[in-house]
Amino acid sequence: MPVENETPETILMNRSNSELVLSAIDDLPMHHRESLLLCDVEEMSYQEIAETLSIPVGTVMSRLSRARSMLRDHLGRKLQGDEVVKEGKRGTNYGL
Amino acid sequence: MVCESWKEKLDAYIDGELPEADMRTFDAHVRSCHPCSADALARVQMKRTIQVAGRRFTPSAEFRRRVQLSIAPKPRRSFGLGWMFAVAAALILVVGAVTSTYVGTRSGSGQFVSEIADLHVATLASSSPVDVISTDRHTVKPWFQGKIPFAFNLPELQNSEFSLLGGRMAYLDQTPGAHLIYDVRKHHISVFVFQERSLPAKLNENSLSPKQLSFNLETWSQGGLRYFVIGDASPGDIDSLAKLFKAAS
Numbered sequence: 001m002p003v004e005n006e007t008p009e010t011i012l013m014n015r016s017n018s019e020l021v022l023s024a025i026d027d028l029p030m031h032h033r034e035s036l037l038l039c040d041v042e043e044m045s046y047q048e049i050a051e052t053l054s055i056p057v058g059t060v061m062s063r064l065s066r067a068r069s070m071l072r073d074h075l076g077r078k079l080q081g082d083e084v085v086k087e088g089k090r091g092t093n094y095g096l
Numbered sequence: 097m098v099c100e101s102w103k104e105k106l107d108a109y110i111d112g113e114l115p116e117a118d119m120r121t122f123d124a125h126v127r128s129c130h131p132c133s134a135d136a137l138a139r140v141q142m143k144r145t146i147q148v149a150g151r152r153f154t155p156s157a158e159f160r161r162r163v164q165l166s167i168a169p170k171p172r173r174s175f176g177l178g179w180m181f182a183v184a185a186a187l188i189l190v191v192g193a194v195t196s197t198y199v200g201t202r203s204g205s206g207q208f209v210s211e212i213a214d215l216h217v218a219t220l221a222s223s224s225p226v227d228v229i230s231t232d233r234h235t236v237k238p239w240f241q242g243k244i245p246f247a248f249n250l251p252e253l254q255n256s257e258f259s260l261l262g263g264r265m266a267y268l269d270q271t272p273g274a275h276l277i278y279d280v281r282k283h284h285i286s287v288f289v290f291q292e293r294s295l296p297a298k299l300n301e302n303s304l305s306p307k308q309l310s311f312n313l314e315t316w317s318q319g320g321l322r323y324f325v326i327g328d329a330s331p332g333d334i335d336s337l338a339k340l341f342k343a344a345s
Contacts, residue, residue: 019149036146040150
């Protein structure tokens with residue numbers, strides 16, 4: 001059972017990851033964010049999203065593709081930035 | 097199987113939106129192709145992380161009641177985790193969005209361009225994106241004879257980075273037109289040509305800023321024809337291809 005594998009550390013790590021992703025989702029343009037949340041969180045089909053937002057299915061597909069691409073880029077930059085900060089801090093510690 | 101042709105369908109595969117036959121073919125391919133398998137796994141993990149993050153949106157009881165009244169029960173899909181609360185939660189953003197600027201700012205031009213983007217994406221997602229497959233403009237152009245009520249010129253591509261992949265029919269607001277697909281450094285660019293007078297509304301080209309689109313787009317009217325050049329290539333590439341068409345027309 002997954003629950004049995006959860007420790008305070010993994011719970012904290014998952015929560016931290018969720019906050020990172022949540023922040024990245026918040027930064028998405030509104031049209032892309034709404035399509036992504038309807039698909040991945042609400043688990044609507046493309047057709048259902050199209051009907052909900054009154055847009056063609058092709059637009060749903062393009063927005064989802066773009067949203068995920070932007071999310072990957074955002075998270076990639078964020079993680080790279082974190083690495084740089086960590087290395088910077090590490091360097092400072094070594095200097096001391 | 098060429099992996100690149102499947103990359104564009106990977107999201108639809110992860111979302112369970114491919115036709116059943118394609119799903120089976122893709123399943124078999126992913127099992128035997130390490131890069132596609134790794135890519136698919138990464139996207140599934142991202143999807144699940146988004147699901148977890150989406151839990152954090154907690155709607156009020158009143159809002160949840162209103163949403164539950166307004167939506168019909170929907171069948172769960174293969175990647176479902178039973179997120180009843182998240183259903184209402186995600187709609188907070190959607191309803192907020194719709195009531196604020198989304199609907200209000202959608203213009204006729206925006207809707208038009210949205211349709212063009214749809215045609216472009218749907219074509220690239222298709223297993224047979226072009227009906228006439230040729231890099232020769234003297235083969236592609238005659239293919240449209242008798243299929244569309246106008247003629248147009250295709251540019252000479254020698255000494256350019258663009259290559260013609262082929263063409264197909266396109267329909268915009270029930271108006272037939274030509275859809276040509278070009279390749280530049282592995283980016284696919286669609287060029288649509290329609291009769292200007294057949295289109296229902298005059299486009300405000302100034303309103304079509306890139307921020308409104310997921311793609312780069314250039315459109316212009318020339319010789320009674322309306323041209324659209326759209327793709328995920330750089331604005332410079334889109335502009336270069338547009339200039340070639342303008343010079344040829």
